[in-house]
Amino acid sequence: MPPTPTQCALAWPHRSTRLVSPIFHLSTPPSTCSPSTCASHACWCSSRRRFSAPPKRSSPPKLAHAGADIFVAFSPERVDPGNPDYHIGNTPKVVGGVDEASTELVNALYEQIIDEVHPVKSTTEAEMVKLLENTFRAVNIALVNEMAIMCDRMDIDIWEVIEAASTKPFGFMPFYPGPGIGGHCIPLDPSYLSWKAKSVGFHNRFIELATDLNTNMPMFVVDKLVRLLNEQGKAVKGAKILLLGMAYKANVHDTRESPAIDI
Numbered sequence: 001m002p003p004t005p006t007q008c009a010l011a012w013p014h015r016s017t018r019l020v021s022p023i024f025h026l027s028t029p030p031s032t033c034s035p036s037t038c039a040s041h042a043c044w045c046s047s048r049r050r051f052s053a054p055p056k057r058s059s060p061p062k063l064a065h066a067g068a069d070i071f072v073a074f075s076p077e078r079v080d081p082g083n084p085d086y087h088i089g090n091t092p093k094v095v096g097g098v099d100e101a102s103t104e105l106v107n108a109l110y111e112q113i114i115d116e117v118h119p120v121k122s123t124t125e126a127e128m129v130k131l132l133e134n135t136f137r138a139v140n141i142a143l144v145n146e147m148a149i150m151c152d153r154m155d156i157d158i159w160e161v162i163e164a165a166s167t168k169p170f171g172f173m174p175f176y177p178g179p180g181i182g183g184h185c186i187p188l189d190p191s192y193l194s195w196k197a198k199s200v201g202f203h204n205r206f207i208e209l210a211t212d213l214n215t216n217m218p219m220f221v222v223d224k225l226v227r228l229l230n231e232q233g234k235a236v237k238g239a240k241i242l243l244l245g246m247a248y249k250a251n252v253h254d255t256r257e258s259p260a261i262d263i
Contacts, residue, residue: 014044017070025070028095028106030077032130032189034196038123042072042098073097073106074123076130081183082251092116096126134189135207140175141186142210145217148177152224180217180259182248187214187257218262 017027027041075095080086093114097103103119110117120126144162151158158177166174181187190211194204226236248258255261 026105027070028073028075032192033074033127034192035124035127037127038072038074039098071102071105073102074126075106082249090115092118094118094120094126094129096120096123098123131189131193134185135193138181138186138190139210141181142213144175145177146213149220179221179263181214182258184256218259221263
C-alpha cells in the first residue's frame with residue numbers, strides 16, 4: 001500500500017490484489033487502514049468473478065486446495081526507525097482476519113518469524129490497534145509540546161521537569177517536546193482516524209486539538225529564534241542560522257513530514 005493518506009483510498013489495494021491473486025492467496029497489508037477497510041476489501045474481492053469469498057472453515061486450507069480463494073487479514077506495521085533494540089523478530093505482532101480461516105492463516109505465517117503473535121477477533125480491531133498506538137503518541141507529544149510552550153513563558157526548564165517526573169515508577173510515561181512531529185505515520189494517522197469517525201457522526205475534538213498543536217510547533221520554534229536573536233541585538237534578516245538535522249527524528253535519513261522543513 002502507498003504511504004498513509006489522511007482519507008481512505010482503496011484503489012491501490014484493489015489493484016495489488018488483482019495483480020498478485022494468481023500467485024498469492026493471503027492479502028495482509030501492513031499500512032494504516034481505517035476500521036472496516038479490510039472488510040470492505042474482502043467484499044470487493046468476493047464480488048469479482050475471478051475471486052470467491054473466503055470460505056468459513058475451522059482450519060486454514062492447504063495452498064494446493066485454495067483455488068481462487070482470497071483470504072484477507074490485517075497486521076499493522078510496528079517499526080521504530082533508528083532504534084537498534086527492536087526489530088520485526090522481537091516486536092509482538094497483532095493479527096486479525098476477516099474470518100477464522102484468514103486469522104489462522106496470517107497467525108501461522110507470522111509465527112514462523114516473530115517471537116510473539118497476538119491474534120484479535122477481526123481485521124477491524126487490528127486496524128484500530130494501529131490507529132490507537134499512533135494517536136496515543138501524537139496526543140501525548142502534543143501535550144508535552146504545549147507544556148514546553150507554557151514553561152517557556154514561565155521561564156521553567158521543561159527538560160528538568162520531565163526528568164524529575166520520570167522518577168515516578170508508576171502512572172507516568174515520559175514524552176519529550178520538539179519542533180513538531182514527522183514521519184509517514186504519526187502526523188497522519190490521527191487525522192485518518194478523525195476522518196473515519198466523522199463518517200459515523202463522531203467528532204474527535206481531542207485529536208484535532210493535538211493535531212493543531214503539533215502543526216504549529218515549527219512556528220513556535222521560529223518565533224523563539226526571532227526573540228533570542230532580538231535579545232542579542234540581531235535581526236533575522238542577514239543572520240547566519242545553522243539548522244542541525246533535517247530528518248523527522250534522530251539517526252534516520254527520512255524527511256517525510258519533517259517539521260524541520262517548515263522551519
